[in-house]
Amino acid sequence: PQMPHSHMPLPTFWKLMEDTLQQSGAQLRTFSQKFEMVMPSPVSQPLNPAEERKVLSLVSRHGPDKLYQVTSNISGNKDLDLTLQRGQIVALLQSMDTKGNTSRWLVDAGGPRGFVPAAKLQPY
Secondary structure: OOOOOOOOOHHHHHHHHHHHHHHHHHHHHHHHHHHHHHOOOOOOOOOOHHHHHHHHHHHHHHOHHHEEEEOOOEOOOOOOEOOEOOOOEEEEEEOOOOOOOOOEEEEEOOOOEEEEEHHHEEEO
């Protein structure tokens, strides 16, 4: 089978390939910069013993697949909102609030229960 560009003189073909590669390289760089801005760096702080006990009790109550980690500090400003620190572990109770809003989740923070923005949680 003939390549679609086989009728081109070789230098023209190489120039075309180079331009195409440069263009996709630039697109890839732009994409990865945007991605880094959107994605917070992974939070992997060692848990202190108190936090670890809390995580274990959350696991035993809710199961490991319900655990989420807070990706950035949350300051609750409405009733029933929780104020949490980045890196804290919570257990998901319901992936919506009382009005059915799925961007606010009901979580158990190992004692206090309340709502947090779903966007600030990542599976633990």
